[in-house]
Amino acid sequence: MKWAVIGTWKMAYDGVCKAAEILEKGGIAAEAVLAGCSDGEDNPNYHSVGLGGRPDRNGRVFLDGAFMDGDTLRFGAVAGLEGFRSPSRIAYALKDEDANNFLAGPGAAIYARAHGFEERDNVTAEGLAIWQKEKDRLRSLSAYDGHDTICFTAKDRHGTVCTAVSTSGLFMKEYGRVGDSPVAGCGFYADSLIGGAAATGMGEEIMKGSLSFLACHLMEEGKSPMEAANEAVWRLDRRLRQKTGSCRPMSLICLDKEGNYGVGTNILFPFAYACEGQKPVLLIAEPADGKTIIRNV
Ligand code: ASP
Numbered sequence: 001m002k003w004a005v006i007g008t009w010k011m012a013y014d015g016v017c018k019a020a021e022i023l024e025k026g027g028i029a030a031e032a033v034l035a036g037c038s039d040g041e042d043n044p045n046y047h048s049v050g051l052g053g054r055p056d057r058n059g060r061v062f063l064d065g066a067f068m069d070g071d072t073l074r075f076g077a078v079a080g081l082e083g084f085r086s087p088s089r090i091a092y093a094l095k096d097e098d099a100n101n102f103l104a105g106p107g108a109a110i111y112a113r114a115h116g117f118e119e120r121d122n123v124t125a126e127g128l129a130i131w132q133k134e135k136d137r138l139r140s141l142s143a144y145d146g147h148d149t150i151c152f153t154a155k156d157r158h159g160t161v162c163t164a165v166s167t168s169g170l171f172m173k174e175y176g177r178v179g180d181s182p183v184a185g186c187g188f189y190a191d192s193l194i195g196g197a198a199a200t201g202m203g204e205e206i207m208k209g210s211l212s213f214l215a216c217h218l219m220e221e222g223k224s225p226m227e228a229a230n231e232a233v234w235r236l237d238r239r240l241r242q243k244t245g246s247c248r249p250m251s252l253i254c255l256d257k258e259g260n261y262g263v264g265t266n267i268l269f270p271f272a273y274a275c276e277g278q279k280p281v282l283l284i285a286e287p288a289d290g291k292t293i294i295r296n297v
Contacts, residue, residue, distance in 0.1 A: 003029075004259030004275035005154035007036055008200045008251065011046045012150055013272040013282050015039040019154055020274035029156040030069060030092065033164035037065070037088035040150035041166055044124050048148040050085070052124040053168025055131040056175060061122040063168055064182040067091040070161035070190035076101050077182035078108040085118040088166045091182070093117075102182065122168075135172065147171055149181045151198030153190065153255045161257060163190040163198050163212075170203070179203025185213035194220045195257050197229070201250035201267070209236030215254045215262070225254045225262025226292075233264030234290050251285070264292050 003023035007016045015036030022032045041050025048054050053061045065087025066077035076094025078087050079102070090112045094101050103111050113119070149167035165188045167181045180203035181187035187203070189212035190196035197215040199206045211232050218228035229252045240247040251265035261273050263285040274280035282297045 001259040001276040002157045003155055004255055004261065005032055005036070005152060005273070006253045006255050006261045007272045008151040008198065008253055009148050010270045010282060011040055011043070011049070011148070012036060012152065013280065015150065015152060016272035016274050016280045019152060020280050023154060023156055024276070026157055028158070029154040029160045029162040030067070032154040032156065033152040033162050034067070034088055034092060036152035037150060037164045037166040038086055041086050041088065044126065046150070047127060047130065048168055049150045049166050050168070051120065051122050052127045053122050054147060054171035055123065055127055056173045056177070057135075058175060059123070059128060059131050061127065061168055063087040063122065063166065064178060065091045065164070065166040066182045066184070066188045067095055067164045068162065068184065068188055068190040068196070069095060070163070070192035070196055073191060074101070075184050075188075077184065078102075079104040079178040079182045080176060081105075081108045081112065083109060083119050083121060084112045085120040088164045090115075090117050091164070104178065105176070149187065149200040151188065151200055151253060153196035153198055153253060155195070155255055155257065155259045159192055159257065161190045161192045161196045161255065163188045163196040165198050180206035180211075183207060185210045187212060189213050189216050191216055192257060195225065195255050197252060197254035199250060199252045202248035205236070205240060205248050206250050208240065211236065211250065211252050215252055215264070219254065219256055225256045225260050227262070229254045229262035229264035230292050231264070233266060233292070237266050238290070263294065270297065
């Protein structure tokens with residue numbers, strides 16, 4: 001198929017529609033994945049990304065974002081960025097730097113300001129109200145429902161694969177905490193000779209298995225995207241249970257260089273997909289005996 005795009009969670013559906021329109025008209029994969037992330041970043045009703053994102057323990061919203069170009073393996077990433085509209089687009093700009101491609105905290109903000117990126121207070125009244133209500137209940141950091149990362153991987157008509165991700169990370173995270181999302185190979189990866197992958201879920205688990213790189217590596221070795229995503233997630237899930245007795249939620253999307261998708265997850269996980277000749281669909285992946293099965297919503 002000439003083009004394809006996949007996105008994480010129900011919140012990616014509108015973004016997948018926008019990306020599909022761009023790809024159908026001949027637009028490039030970078031433009032498509034960024035349009036998807038921006039859709040999530042600008043929607044105050046999605047409480048784990050951009051505007052209205054989940055506050056940290058002190059009631060401040062810090063964002064992580066990343067972009068990777070599968071033709072060159074160039075990537076850019078920001079972590080712990082406060083007060084800007086689009087971490088994914090700042091990450092996109094950072095990929096063109098010779099070095100200093102991954103900036104954190106005030107350094108990322110200085111770069112964004114110097115390059116004219118739009119500033120925005122991402123704390124909303126609604127986000128703050130949820131924070132107020134939950135803050136006494138959540139004394140310890142846990143795999144609480146209030147996180148989720150919006151991730152997109154797309155392949156365009158030229159055969160380029162790109163991945164972009166955007167998140168406010170864990171709700172009630174400690175000041176300075178960074179998850180897997182902006183870490184190359186963990187939260188995102190793309191190589192146009194293979195495909196792309198991106199992860200969502202408990203970053204502290206995902207980083208233990210470098211899930212996105214692992215899925216791409218397995219595809220390069222000949223696994224289908226579905227086999228690769230499954231094996232990456234369940235291999236790490238089994239290993240963590242063996243070593244520590246438990247494994248927290250993790251979900252992985254991937255796309256091969258032909259545009260076929262794969263998903264691996266150890267929890268119920270909705271995702272959206274579109275490709276040439278197929279309208280965007282919302283699907284659900286669910287774990288079943290160490291495998292992942294996909295069904296229609
Ligand atoms: N992976 C993200 C993090 O750990 C959160 C998520 O995707 O649910 O920051």
